[in-house]
Amino acid sequence: MLQPFRHTLKDQTPLYVFVAALFLMGVVFGALMVNALSLEQQQDLSRYLGNFFVSVNEGGESFQPMAYWEVAGVHLKWLGLIWLLGLSVIGLPGILVLDFLKGVLIGFTVGCLVGQYTWKGLLFALVSVAPHNLIVIPALVISSVAAIGFSLGIIRSRVLLHRTGNAAKPFLSYTGLTIAMAAVLLAVSSFETWITPTMMSWVTPMIGQSGL
Template identity: 30%
Template sequence: MFRKLREVILKHIQGNILIYFIVILFFMVGISSGAFTVKALSDQHKGELISYMESFFQILSQKSFDAFSVLKQSLINNLQTGILTWILGVTIIGIPLILLIIVIRGFILGFTVGFLIEQMGLSGFFFSIFAILPQNLFIIPGIIIIAVIAISFSVMIIKSKLNKNYQIDMGRQFMLYSTVISMVFLVILIGSIVEAYATPIFMRFVSQYM
């Protein structure tokens, strides 16, 4: 079973290698843009963000922490991104908007990590490793895979419109498209659970040494 699953995954990657390259490239552009934007912030904006960060650490130091609320908010944020990408995948004009979503996700990640490292140095780097990396090991690959599948489906629709000889069962393909994306959502769910229940423990541990 696992061998067959591995073969399916490898075949999917090989068949969409160019799309994966483009999506990851746009994600990296977003990360770079976010990191460079930190340098362009005014002292006033940096001061406001530092105050927010200090308030966050005060909340983090409290014993009571509503993990379920964090889980709910994480699921809402990530599922909104995933569902929007899924919807855009069934439209002809969805490809640039999907890439825009990927750039924005990369920008947020790059800005957050860049700001932490700039303001806190090595401590900010370790905080990013323990507070941001764990959940994103699941969430970011999930979002990227959904984006690739959505773009691939959109390309298939475009081909069917432009080439009359390119005959496909659109209903069957849509069901397959939706099923696969639903399965990828499970990966994002794991990331949200990690963010809600495991990451706060890591954050509290690291914050003691900051």
């Protein structure tokens, strides 16, 4: 089980750098998208966030934290799509798009919070967005690199070199690493389900004091 980790962490450093850079580009792009919103869109966003924070602060019915399997399902679907795209040559661009899109989503979320509430929005992002993503993002990056590496291996062996060797061992290593990352995501989903809402409730009173 350790062999896939040694392989990806040691022999695929350039891919890690590339995927991480792509993700960071997505974060920057997502943050810049906030400035591109029209005045009406910004007002709608401000009202939505205001109502959300009031609901969290007062324990309103409109704030219903996601159940564990809903949270885990989101992460596992993302991971499963990366694994599936890695099985084919044509899926390679899709993996890169998913990594970029993940960065965009995080960048846009943090950018909205900071744009609306400055340092208080940043504090809320630190307790609501950052903690679980410190684990989720590396897990998805590792899975993406494994998927890209497996896809490139197919290209080299089947397309360029016209080899028809046994692909069972690479496939098992690739799938084994994906399963390990799934276990990690299942673990972090418990934190996101039961701990993150509590941390959010600690911070929202300070945001409410800003005049919501």
